[in-house]
Amino acid sequence: MNRDLPSRRRFVGTTIGVAAAAAASAASLPAWAQVGDKSVRFVLPNATGSGVDAITRAAQPALAKALGMPVVVENQPGAGGVVGLQTLARSAPDGMTLSVVSNNVVIFPSVLKSLPFDMPGDFTPIAIVGSTPIVLVVNAKVPAANSKEFVALLKSRPGQLNFGSGGNGTILHLASEMFLDEAGATAKHIPYKGVGPMVTDLIGGQIEFATAALPSVQQHIKTGALRAIGVGTAQRVAAAPDIPTFVEQGLPGYVVEAWFGVLGPKGMAPDVVKRTHDAIVAAFADPAVKEAMDKQGNTIRITSTEQAAAGFRSELAKYARLVKKIGLEPT
Numbered sequence: 106m107n108r109d110l111p112s113r114r115r116f117v118g119t120t121i122g123v124a125a126a127a128a129a130s131a132a133s134l135p136a137w138a139q140v141g142d143k144s145v146r147f148v149l150p151n152a153t154g155s156g157v158d159a160i161t162r163a164a165q166p167a168l169a170k171a172l173g174m175p176v177v178v179e180n181q182p183g184a185g186g187v188v189g190l191q192t193l194a195r196s197a198p199d200g201m202t203l204s205v206v207s208n209n210v211v212i213f214p215s216v217l218k219s220l221p222f223d224m225p226g227d228f229t230p231i232a233i234v235g236s237t238p239i240v241l242v243v244n245a246k247v248p249a250a251n252s253k254e255f256v257a258l259l260k261s262r263p264g265q266l267n268f269g270s271g272g273n274g275t276i277l278h279l280a281s282e283m284f285l286d287e288a289g290a291t292a293k294h295i296p297y298k299g300v301g302p303m304v305t306d307l308i309g310g311q312i313e314f315a316t317a318a319l320p321s322v323q324q325h326i327k328t329g330a331l332r333a334i335g336v337g338t339a340q341r342v343a344a345a346p347d348i349p350t351f352v353e354q355g356l357p358g359y360v361v362e363a364w365f366g367v368l369g370p371k372g373m374a375p376d377v378v379k380r381t382h383d384a385i386v387a388a389f390a391d392p393a394v395k396e397a398m399d400k401q402g403n404t405i406r407i408t409s410t411e412q413a414a415a416g417f418r419s420e421l422a423k424y425a426r427l428v429k430k431i432g433l434e435p436t
Contacts, residue, residue, distance in 0.1 A: 144175040146202045150189025150209070152182040152299020155271060156237050156318025156401075157365055161205045163397035164388050171384035182299040185209065185272025187220065194222040198229070198372035200381050205234075207318075207365050209275045211420040215428040216274035218435045224421070229373040230413035232385050233366040235398070235405040239280050239337040240348060242322050243314040244307050245330060252288075252354035255314075255334050259290035266292045267312040269303040273436055279428070280316040280337060280361045284351070286431045287359045307331065318363055319345060320401035337361040344402030366413060382410055 147168075151157045161178055169176040181189035186209045196202035214224055222228075241255075249255035259266060270278035273296045285292055295312055297303035300321050306312050308330045316337070323345065325331040335351040336342055339360050351359040367385055369378070388394060389405050398405055408416060 143201065144177045145169075145172050145200070146177050146179055146196075148179050148181055148189050148192050148196075148202060148204050150181060150186035150193075150204065150206060152271065152301045153180050154301030154304065154321055155299065156320045156363065157205050157207050158300075159318075159320040159401060160234075160237070160365060160398070160403060163401070164391075164394050167388035167391035167394045168384060170391075171387040172381075180299075182271070185213075185275050185278075185296070187213065187217070190224075190228075191221050193368060193370055194227040196370045198370045198374070198377075200369065200373060200377040202370065203231070203381065204368045205365060206368050207276055207363055208420060208424070210368070211417055212276060212279055212424045212428070213274055214421060215425045216279075216433060216435055225368075225414070225417045227371050229369040229371055229378060230417045231367040231369055231373075231378060231382050231410055233364055233406075233408045233413050233416050234385065234389060235403055235407070236362050236364040237401065237403045238319045238342045238345075239277070239316050239361055239363050240319050240322065240326075240345070241281070241284060241314060241316045241334045241337070241351075242307070242326065242331040243334060244310050244312075245332060246310055247313050247332070249334065250332065251349070252335050252351055252356060256288045256290060259285070259288065259292060264291045264293060266314065267295050268292050269295045269297055269307060269312040269315040271300040271303055272296050272298065276361075276363050277316050277318070279424070279431075279433070280363075281314075282431050282433055283361055283427070284316065284337075284356075284359055287351075287356050304331075316361075320403070323401070342402045344400060366408075366417075378410055 147161055149157055149161060165176050165178055181192055193202060193204045210224055213220055243249060249258050268281050303315060304322060307315050308325060322331055326333050333348045335354055336348050337360060338350060339352060341350055386407055389407060
């Protein structure tokens with residue numbers, strides 16, 4: 106199995122302009138926000154086209170409004186997400202650099218032998234915002250329409266089918282490994298430098314299957330470029346009610362959740378954390394953002410900062426046990 110960590114960095118920046126509104130109300134902004142023409146950076150350790158990217162960009166205008174200044178989204182994938190997280194860890198704790206992350210961040214310590222930061226010690230968990238459904242998809246040429254047919258195909262060609270992920274040790278990689286473990290099958294892992302390139306190759310037939318966040322592949326499922334085998338949720342997803350769960354298809358042990366949250370660098374002052382948390386709550390309560398989250402199939406349940414800190418630590422322990430159970434060796 107190819108577990109070499111990708112290292113090349115890809116950077117994409119997008120700015121939502123609310124400078125006029127921010128300037129008009131500058132006198133009323135808190136001291137931390139009175140930074141002239143600066144913007145709040147959301148450094149994403151994920152590629153454009155990923156589930157986290159779709160969530161952040163959908164919330165971007167509302168976040169800018171709630172923060173009172175422009176918001177810039179920077180995609181910094183690489184090493185499965187380690188590159189972007191390293192940028193965040195090295196940033197000033199002034200609330201001007203943040204990140205939206207998935208549960209990749211609590212899996213890394215269990216699957217990577219060394220990290221350039223401590224998780225969560227080098228970060229400030231601000232909120233776990235919600236969860237997004239994971240779906241296993243195959244390209245249109247794969248002769249399987251459901252879990253039973255797909256498992257039979259895997260077993261008839263042990264180790265021959267290729268599956269992709271956005272990088273070694275990511276939740277999407279782990280979700281596929283969990284599926285194979287539950288199904289009693291084997292396949293070859295091909296790590297990519299982000300979800301976007303992986304989906305491109307999946308559609309093109311270079312790999313046969315992958316697990317992905319529903320928002321990142323939903324349109325391709327609708328067009329028929331990809332075929333959904335099942336969702337990893339315990340119940341069917343309202344945004345995609347025609348896709349059955351694996352539980353109802355005979356794999357009761359396969360339930361996997363991808364959650365997402367907001368992190369800052371360590372050392373953020375309590376008042377800055379509170380203002381940032383308040384802005385997150387306001388942004389995800391915006392009607393347009395709520396509609397976008399519903400369409401993507403995301404469930405929004407925003408925790409307190411205290412619950413987020415406890416949640417990150419409990420999830421670290423949970424995935425350490427899971428990685429050990431499925432026999433995934435650290436790289």
